[in-house]
Amino acid sequence: MSTLHPATRIGHVHLKVADLDRALGFYCGVLGFQLMQRLGRDAAFISAGGYHHHIGLNTWESRGGSPPAPGTTGLYHTAILYPDRASLADALRRLIAAGLSLDGAADHGVSEALYLRDPDGNGVELYRDRPESEWPRDAQGGLAMFTRALDLNALLNATLPPTTG
Numbered sequence: 076m077s078t079l080h081p082a083t084r085i086g087h088v089h090l091k092v093a094d095l096d097r098a099l100g101f102y103c104g105v106l107g108f109q110l111m112q113r114l115g116r117d118a119a120f121i122s123a124g125g126y127h128h129h130i131g132l133n134t135w136e137s138r139g140g141s142p143p144a145p146g147t148t149g150l151y152h153t154a155i156l157y158p159d160r161a162s163l164a165d166a167l168r169r170l171i172a173a174g175l176s177l178d179g180a181a182d183h184g185v186s187e188a189l190y191l192r193d194p195d196g197n198g199v200e201l202y203r204d205r206p207e208s209e210w211p212r213d214a215q216g217g218l219a220m221f222t223r224a225l226d227l228n229a230l231l232n233a234t235l236p237p238t239t240g
Contacts, residue, residue, distance in 0.1 A: 088153050089131035092195045093140045095119055098132045101194050105173045106155070106166065106201075129155075142196030152190065152198030163187060163203040164233040180225035184211040185218070187225050 092098040099119055102108045108121040111128055117135060120128035130153070143149045157163045167189060170177070178198075179190040188202035211219040 087129050087131060088150075089133060090150075090153070090193075090195070090197055091137035091140070092132050092134060092193075093137055094194070095132060095134055097194045102130060102132065105169055105175065107169065137195075150197060152200045154188075154200040154202060157201065157203045160187065160203055160230070160233040163189070163201060164230050166201045167227065167230055180227055180230075182221075182223045182225045184221050184223075187230065189225075 090098070095113075095116060095118070099110065099121070102121055103110055108123060108130065109125065111120045111122050111125075113119045116138075118131060118133040120131050122129045157166060170189070170191065175191060177189055177191050181188050181190070184205075186202045186204045188200050191199050191201075193199050211221065213219040
C-alpha cells in the first residue's frame with residue numbers, strides 16, 4: 076500500500092453552527108480570523124492572511140441546533156496551527172481578554188497546545204509546533220511524544236516581534 080505524498084495537507088474545515096453571528100464573534104472577534112465572504116444568514120468563510128478560507132461556518136443543517144451529546148461520534152477538535160510561540164501567546168491573551176476558559180493546555184514535546192470549546196461546543200486546539208530538531212526521540216530515533224502540563228505563565232511571557240511601519 077502506498078502512502079500519501081509528503082506535501083499533502085488538510086486544507087479547510089466546515090463547521091455546522093447554530094448561530095452564524097455568534098460563531099463569527101468567536102472566530103473573527105476573539106481568535107482574529109478575517110471574514111472573506113458571507114452568504115447571508117447561512118454561511119461564512121474566514122481565513123488567516125487572505126486565503127479564500129481556512130474555516131467555513133454554516134447553518135445549513137444546524138440553525139438553532141444544539142451540540143452533539145457526549146458519547147456520540149463527530150469531530151473531536153479543529154486544530155489551528157500558529158507559526159510560532161509568540162503568536163500562540165497572543166492567542167492566549169485574546170482568550171483571557173474575552174473571558175474564555177480553557178479545557179486544557181499541554182506540552183506534547185513536538186508542540187504546545189491550548190484546548191477549548193467554541194460557542195457551539197466544537198473542540199478547538201490552538202497550537203504551535205516546535206522545530207523538528209527539538210522533537211523528543213527514543214533511543215532508536217523514533218518519535219517519543221508525551222503529554223505534560225503547559226506552563227501558561229511562561230507562554231504568556233513570549234512576545235511578538237515589533238512591527239514596522
